[in-house]
Amino acid sequence: MAVEVILPKVDMDMETGQISRWYAKDGDTVTKGQLLFEIETDKAAMEVDAPASGILGDISAAEGAVVPVGQAVAWIYAEGEERKGGNATAVEPVIVAEASVPAPVNPVAQPVATPVPAVQAEVSGVRATPLARRLAREAGLDLNGVAGSGPKGRVQKKDVEECLATVAPVAVVPQRVATPAPRPVTLSQAEGALNAVWLRQGEAGYLPIVLIHGFASDLNSWRMLLAGSNLKNPVLALDLPAHGQSPRYVPDSIDMIAAAVEATLTAHNVGSCILVGHSMGGAVATLTAARGFTDVRSLVLISSAGLGPQINGAFLEGLIRAKSEASVTPWLKELFADEALLSKAFINATVAQANDAELRHAQAGMAAQLCTDGTQTFEIRSSLAQLNIPVRLIFGAQDRIIPVAHASGLPGEIGVHVFSKCGHMPQIEQRDALLRIISECSKVVQ
Template sequence: MPVEVILPKVDMDMESGQISRWYAKDGDSVSKGQLLFEIETDKAAMEVDAPSSGILRDVKPQGAVVPVGQAVAWIYGEGEVYNAAAPAKEQAEKPVVAEEAKSAVQPAETAPVKPAPVAPETNGVRATPLARRIAREAGIDLSSLKGSGPKGRIQKKDVEGGFAVTAPVVARPSAPARSPVVQDSDAPLHAVWLRQGNGSGRAPLVLIHGFGSDLNSWRPMLGGGTLDNPILAIDLPGHGGSTHTIPDELDGIATQVEQTIAAHYSGPIILVGHSFGGAIATEIAARSNLDIRALTLIAPAGLGPEINGAFLSGFVRARTEASLVAWMKQLVPDESLLTKPFINATLAQSQDVALRDAQQLVADRFFADGTQVFGIRQSLGKLTIPVRVIFGAADRVIPAVHATGLPGEIAVHVFAGTGHMPQLEQREKIMRILREVSQSAG
């Protein structure tokens, strides 16, 4: 009779588990002890072996949540009749005649469960299956994380704190030098190559984050598609791993970012800036000190005086998860986008008093009295490179109406039902735009 493959209990509190992956499909021939499927619980990801040899049938679909002890599939012995119309349980309960008994499979065994083996990524990173899935969905590069498990294995908790961990700087992409390249140690700001590119020769994208964030905030966007370009991300002063000393003028921050880019790369680039970072990117493009081929601005600051001053003030003051999340909800209409890694990383920054003091100074200096005291429209009007401006129609931090009245040659994209984080809320579409920008920039 067919052997029942049950969902095992892998911890004391477990009542059900989700089938996250099958390593065999319905109708496959499997061997006893063969890796059969993977389950996930709130605490762990485990892999389960086949309890017997035979043909796999009546497989529960991937993604199904199954109570502990319930069958997820059945294994039929070689030559054993399978009736797809009848549930396997009924077939197993049918009397076995003498002729059949000679070749009948032994009574059902409990499928053995074992901890998921160390499964290397293509880059050799050791991580649990659950950690790999969370990292993939969050756009986190596992090689940027330090594992807390046996032999440095990356676990779920390591990924959930992964936004606060900076990836190591990889070798800078090669390109024909247009000016001498200084050493990385001369860069005034912290920067990381998030992607090395695929050798296509396309210009690197340089990403500049917004107020209260850091370079890791770009990682989820990168999980929404692929780009051929190398990608360099920079921490603004008062953010991430950069200096806490804040220049008096926007021009001073632009100078620091320029010097940081030059320290990592010499050649044509594409600038991408979000929010406050959008204003900085525009100033850099207008200065014409670097070979900038295109500019993409996501919910950029500096197009009008209005800004959500209460958000800026409340965000900087928040120290607990509850108070911080209350303000983070202003960023996106869909609160499910505020993932645990995103929240944990932002919370970790809130505990750094010196960092938050520096950000308060940024707010006081550039958004005094809840007003944007600088403007970038004049700088935008001087640009001759391709420019894209992206807003969310439901932005509660910087109103999307600021996108009106821009020069006609600037392409404007406004996404309905989207807030202040289009790169997170519409990441596949933003990645498509960036691919188009990259292709047009040559």
């Protein structure tokens, strides 16, 4: 049965997309998941995979063509099947959901648009990451003369720095550690952009602050921090995969979560930003900054995971199993040095999540994947060592989830703040101090 290949909708405002390149031609045999073509919108470049295996035919949009969302651009036929142009038999249309809507339980086969994080085409036609464009702009470097080492020849940060080192070595800020190429991550459409909400519109001229919560929480957990604050920055908060209103899949790695964050920032037109992450969100924020696709100007890490292998495995397992207020509350008390700071609203929100069986099942899978046998299976120290941006790390001296000792042994350029009489939740236990730190980082990068 012939399968229709359509131009998918990859962000909420998208009406058309330009086909920038075909990777297969009419008559080629293709397999499901194979890269078929690349499209560009005014926000990003996207790769579209084959929704089925078969023979590609009836390509109706050439490279450079601007195509409306939902229009067929080709068909995939079974071996020996009559072409559509020749009155093909039954046709199976492909339906593509918007990137922000989780896929149905039994979705129809569809082309998968894979985000190329935070990448846009220059007017000159050069493809480069936002960070590479900023570095080139500040150095007065023409990107047309820079050879890109990224996917499809995209210019990355290291390409600009290598070029500057050749023509003007003094203009380059030396790296502490050679920057590794970002590890490739493929996201399906259902695993693309995450749920995100602008909690503050902010004032013109201030960089957006992006908030990334920790395990078993959601974006609403940040509202207490922001209430009554005088931050002037726009504030965007995300729900991680398997949390809040984001798609409920189990990511294979922290890299996969970082790629989803990058896709989300692209969808919300966030270029340069300040990242603030708590616990697991701190590890995600660090890797997002280190990958170099997003122009992260400053990093604030709160009780961050990924700095050592130890973690309170009993807490993770107990919180996942608990379903009632009576069983949830003892585990939540582990988060605080002063249990009186554990509010009724915090407990109620956690109980509501605990009784969402699908949500908790996905979170259990995430905990098993990223914290196997009570051990953190990922690390961010090497990523922190390669960053040349302001970084602040905040820990509570009485943290019972992640040992405060993990804050030791970091590069001297990283500001480390350890608060006494504070546990795993400095954003609640040391709210005013944390807001001052975020404000200071915001001023540094204006």
